[in-house]
Each structure stands twice: as C-alpha cells, then as structure tokens.
Amino acid sequence: MSLLSVRDLSVKFAMRDNTVTALNQISFDLAKGERLGIVGESGAGKSITGFALMNLLSRPGFIDSGKITFLGEDIVQMPEAKMRNIRGNKMAMIFQDPMVTLNPVLTIGQQMVETLMAHRKLSKAEAKQIAIVKLREVYIPSPEDRLDQYPHELSGGMRQRIVIAIALLLDPQLIIADEPTTALDVTIQADIMELLLELCQSNKVGLILITHDLGVVSQMTERTLVMYAGRIIEAGRTREIINDPQHPYTQGLINALPQQTKPGQRLKQIPGSMPSLTAIPKGCPFSPRCEFVQDHCLIDAPETVQYANVEVACHEVNRLHNDKAEEIKA
Numbered sequence: 001m002s003l004l005s006v007r008d009l010s011v012k013f014a015m016r017d018n019t020v021t022a023l024n025q026i027s028f029d030l031a032k033g034e035r036l037g038i039v040g041e042s043g044a045g046k047s048i049t050g051f052a053l054m055n056l057l058s059r060p061g062f063i064d065s066g067k068i069t070f071l072g073e074d075i076v077q078m079p080e081a082k083m084r085n086i087r088g089n090k091m092a093m094i095f096q097d098p099m100v101t102l103n104p105v106l107t108i109g110q111q112m113v114e115t116l117m118a119h120r121k122l123s124k125a126e127a128k129q130i131a132i133v134k135l136r137e138v139y140i141p142s143p144e145d146r147l148d149q150y151p152h153e154l155s156g157g158m159r160q161r162i163v164i165a166i167a168l169l170l171d172p173q174l175i176i177a178d179e180p181t182t183a184l185d186v187t188i189q190a191d192i193m194e195l196l197l198e199l200c201q202s203n204k205v206g207l208i209l210i211t212h213d214l215g216v217v218s219q220m221t222e223r224t225l226v227m228y229a230g231r232i233i234e235a236g237r238t239r240e241i242i243n244d245p246q247h248p249y250t251q252g253l254i255n256a257l258p259q260q261t262k263p264g265q266r267l268k269q270i271p272g273s274m275p276s277l278t279a280i281p282k283g284c285p286f287s288p289r290c291e292f293v294q295d296h297c298l299i300d301a302p303e304t305v306q307y308a309n310v311e312v313a314c315h316e317v318n319r320l321h322n323d324k325a326e327e328i329k330a
C-alpha cells in the first residue's frame with residue numbers, strides 16, 4: 001500500500017470578485033519511507049500543496065476537487081477530529097520558522113510531555129523519558145537540562161532540532177518539511193538537512209521536502225516534483241531530473257544553480273517571473289518565459305507525457321530532446 005496518493009487535486013482561493021486556482025489537478029504518489037522533493041520558484045504552489053496534504057488550508061483557500069489518500073484513508077472527506085489525530089500521530093509538518101511550532105510561554109519539556117500525554121497513555125515521568133531520548137536523537141547536548149528551558153533561550157539551529165524532535169515524537173509515517181532551514185544561519189543549514197535525512201532513513205519515515213533549492217533536493221530525495229503556477233510540470237527520479245531535465249523550466253532552474261556558473265560569470269537566471277494567480281497565461285503557463293515557445297504553446301495547455309524516464313508537461317519536449325541529442329553528437 002502506498003503511503004500517500006494524490007489524484008487531480010485542485011485548490012482554489014475565493015477572492016472578493018472571483019475564484020483563482022492555486023493548484024491545478026496535481027497527482028503524485030509517495031511510497032512508505034520514500035523521500036520526495038517539491039521544487040519551484042516562489043509562488044509555484046509548493047506550500048499550498050503541503051497545507052492541502054495536512055488538510056490545513058484555511059479560508060479563502062479550499063480544496064475544490066481531487067482526492068488525497070493517506071494510509072488508505074480519504075483525507076479530504078475526513079472529519080476534523082479524526083484529522084487532528086492523524087496530524088498528531090501519523091503526519092507532521094516542519095516549517096521554516098521553528099517558532100510556528102514552539103509555544104514561547106512553555107518550556108521545551110512541557111511542550112513535549114503535553115504532546116506525548118495527549119496522544120499516548122503515559123505517566124508524566126514516562127513521557128519525560130521519551131522526550132529525553134528524542135532530544136538525544138537530534139543531538140541536543142544535555143537534554144535533561146534543555147527540558148526546563150524556554151524556546152527563546154536556545155539558538156535558531158537548536159530550536160529547529162527541537163522542532164524535528166517534536167515532529168518525530170509520535171513516530172509519524174510522513175514528515176512534510178517546508179523550507180526547514182531557510183531561516184537559519186547558512187553554516188548550520190547543511191547540518192539540519194543531514195539530521196533530517198538521517199532520521200527519516202533510520203526511522204523509515206516518508207519525507208516531502210518543499211524547497212526552491214535543487215541542490216538540496218538532489219542530496220535529500222529520491223524523487224522530485226517540479227512545480228510551476230500550481231501545476232506539476234516535471235516529475236521523476238531526482239537523479240534523472242537533475243542530470244537530464246526535459247522541461248525548459250527545469251533546465252532553467254538547473255542552469256541557474258551557482259555550481260553551473262563559472263567564476264566571474266553572472267548567474268543565468270530565467271528571465272521574467274512566476275505569474276500571479278490572477279494572471280496565469282493561457283496555454284502553457286511557462287510560455288511567456290520560454291525560449292523554445294511555439295504558437296501552439298500559447299493556445300493549449302500541454303498534457304503530461306512520459307518522456308526519457310520522467311513525466312513532463314511540455315509541447316516541445318520531443319524537439320528539445322532531439323536538439324539536445326544533436327548538440328551532444330556535434
């Protein structure tokens with residue numbers, strides 16, 4: 001059984017005068033223990049996807065259609081009380097800012113013990129012991145002492161480690177991490193990612209990692225979804241997507257990576273920007289920024305097709321692929 005299955009999921013925002021589409025019929029699967037990256041520029045719909053999966057969208061956002069099946073159960077139709085239980089026990093979300101999760105007026109120990117006791121039949125002493133074990137797993141030094149500290153007494157990196165420990169407290173099967181290191185000092189970002197990877201692997205926890213950074217995705221995940229204007233425009237094994245991207249947008253993201261730029265050369269940014277939800281172009285949403293655009297790209301939205309080991313939504317994928325092969329031959 002797959003851990004998660006998303007079919008034709010559409011999310012809309014009810015604005016004052018009209019309704020705009022933030023997610024447009026996205027579909028994907030996640031196997032148990034699998035790690036999936038969701039990448040794309042700001043506004044692509046990555047965070048909205050994370051919130052929809054947790055059934056945490058709030059007005060004006062709502063799931064318009066589609067199905068989300070988690071461990072065999074339909075999340076979209078699930079009553080909120082049951083969903084709250086699943087959110088605590090089976091899936092957890094880690095946000096960019098640790099203070100979204102941590103309560104500033106409670107000690108670390110109070111937060112962890114309360115969470116454990118709310119979901120498990122445990123005495124306070126037992127819950128405290130589990131909290132200490134979990135803090136040790138995220139390499140918090142002197143965990144016994146940390147239990148009595150408040151979040152503001154700890155560094156940003158330490159706070160995010162504690163958030164990871166809280167996410168893992170009830171042994172979830174899925175963690176959704178939305179830019180979990182963006183707010184942290186650059187020097188500790190890699191440590192936190194490494195920790196998350198290690199814990200997901202050792203506990204066989206599925207991971208959905210939301211990030212704009214393809215470099216991070218290549219280190220952390222087995223499969224990747226590339227999102228643009230609320231659609232999945234390319235999906236496949238991370239290795240294939242990084243080494244042989246098929247969609248011009250993915251190619252643009254990879255060309256913009258600092259490692260692709262020679263010293264003294266300017267970063268090759270994709271021209272233009274992500275459209276706002278109220279101005280998504282007709283046809284292929286990427287067409288105004290695409291150097292390979294053809295007339296028909298402006299009229300019809302491309303279907304998703306299987307091509308060279310990935311799924312890709314681009315009218316011109318065949319031509320681009322052949323041109324690239326010719327280039328390599330020459």
Ligand SMILES: Nc1ncnc2c1ncn2[C@@H]1O[C@H](COP(=O)(O)OP(=O)(O)OP(=O)(O)O)[C@@H](O)[C@H]1O
Pocket residue numbers: 013022040041042043044045046047048049059060061212276277
């Ligand atoms: N409450 C809201 N009302 C209206 N539009 C919204 C709301 N929240 C998000 N949006 C829009 O939904 C789109 C997708 O947003 P989302 O936060 O998922 O993007 P993202 O890919 O996660 O970007 P970022 O990397 O900046 O977080 C954006 O165009 C955003 O402006």
